[in-house]
Amino acid sequence: MYTMSNIKNLSLKIVAAERNVITSHQPTSFQKYPYVKLMYINNGEATLALKESSEKVSKNQILLLNPNVEYNWELKPDKQLEIIEVGIHGLEFSPMGETENEFTFHKQDDPDKDTSLFLELLLNEAATKKAGADEIIKRYIEIILIQLLRNEEFSIRNSLNKKNHKEIQTVKNFMKVNYHKNITLDDLVELVHINKFYLIRIFKQEVGMSPIDYLIHVRIDEAQKMLRNTNIAIADIAHLVGFQSPSHFSKTFRELSNLTPSQYRRQGNMPPTPPKD
Numbered sequence: 062m063y064t065m066s067n068i069k070n071l072s073l074k075i076v077a078a079e080r081n082v083i084t085s086h087q088p089t090s091f092q093k094y095p096y097v098k099l100m101y102i103n104n105g106e107a108t109l110a111l112k113e114s115s116e117k118v119s120k121n122q123i124l125l126l127n128p129n130v131e132y133n134w135e136l137k138p139d140k141q142l143e144i145i146e147v148g149i150h151g152l153e154f155s156p157m158g159e160t161e162n163e164f165t166f167h168k169q170d171d172p173d174k175d176t177s178l179f180l181e182l183l184l185n186e187a188a189t190k191k192a193g194a195d196e197i198i199k200r201y202i203e204i205i206l207i208q209l210l211r212n213e214e215f216s217i218r219n220s221l222n223k224k225n226h227k228e229i230q231t232v233k234n235f236m237k238v239n240y241h242k243n244i245t246l247d248d249l250v251e252l253v254h255i256n257k258f259y260l261i262r263i264f265k266q267e268v269g270m271s272p273i274d275y276l277i278h279v280r281i282d283e284a285q286k287m288l289r290n291t292n293i294a295i296a297d298i299a300h301l302v303g304f305q306s307p308s309h310f311s312k313t314f315r316e317l318s319n320l321t322p323s324q325y326r327r328q329g330n331m332p333p334t335p336p337k338d
Contacts, residue, residue, distance in 0.1 A: 077148035085136040096150040100124040105142040108135040125167040228253040288326040
């Protein structure tokens with residue numbers, strides 16, 4: 062899972078970036094693309110029709126469609142929709158939580174027009190094609206993704222290694238259940254019967270961090286829940302979530318939460334750190 066802190070590690074490729082005007086006179090047929098479509102409604106309103114559902118969209122809204130999602134536009138007579146479309150290869154979206162449900166699209170308002178600003182800058186770079194334009198465009202997309210991730214409604218994963226997703230999910234689920242135990246990389250290798258170095262590589266490609274780093278995030282997440290919801294002593298929490306040393310726990314907690322465990326407990330209800338998918 063890629064988060065606001067490690068989105069830069071995602072291997073993105075921008076395959077299209079353009080303005081489009083959709084009118085009610087254009088023939089409508091379902092279309093799909095092998096990459097994520099990021100669409101921004103500059104003006105107008107319409108209905109995004111999917112195979113199983115539909116969604117009304119209007120000005121200053123952002124739409125994300127996963128790869129291979131079939132859709133078309135439905136407009137009222139003599140109406141038009143002005144949109145910016147960006148095709149992004151190398152990622153897909155999934156819902157927050159433990160489920161692995163099919164995730165087709167996400168809609169979000171952009172009241173401050175922050176996303177609109179970066180998309181305009183992106184289109185300008187794409188049009189000028191100056192040296193370094195590809196890298197600048199990628200950075201703009203990363204900024205937009207970080208802004209969208211702030212709402213914690215979905216997570217992002219690498220779509221280039223989908224064939225390994227089952228093994229990676231097995232490893233993640235094992236760590237979520239057994240985080241309090243002394244888990245080693247060899248334990249994970251034995252679980253999925255994959256070469257150690259290959260497991261590290263594919264896990265990092267899809268999740269954005271190594272298996273052991275993910276385990277640490279899970280432990281800190283569980284510790285945060287205990288700090289918010291119980292009066293268990295901090296030293297005991299350290300052992301309950303799998304840390305052998307309270308001092309190591311406190312050091313790691315501060316690195317990931319920017320607060321000591323005591324400060325976190327005093328501050329009260331705070332959102333847990335990733336991972337959540």
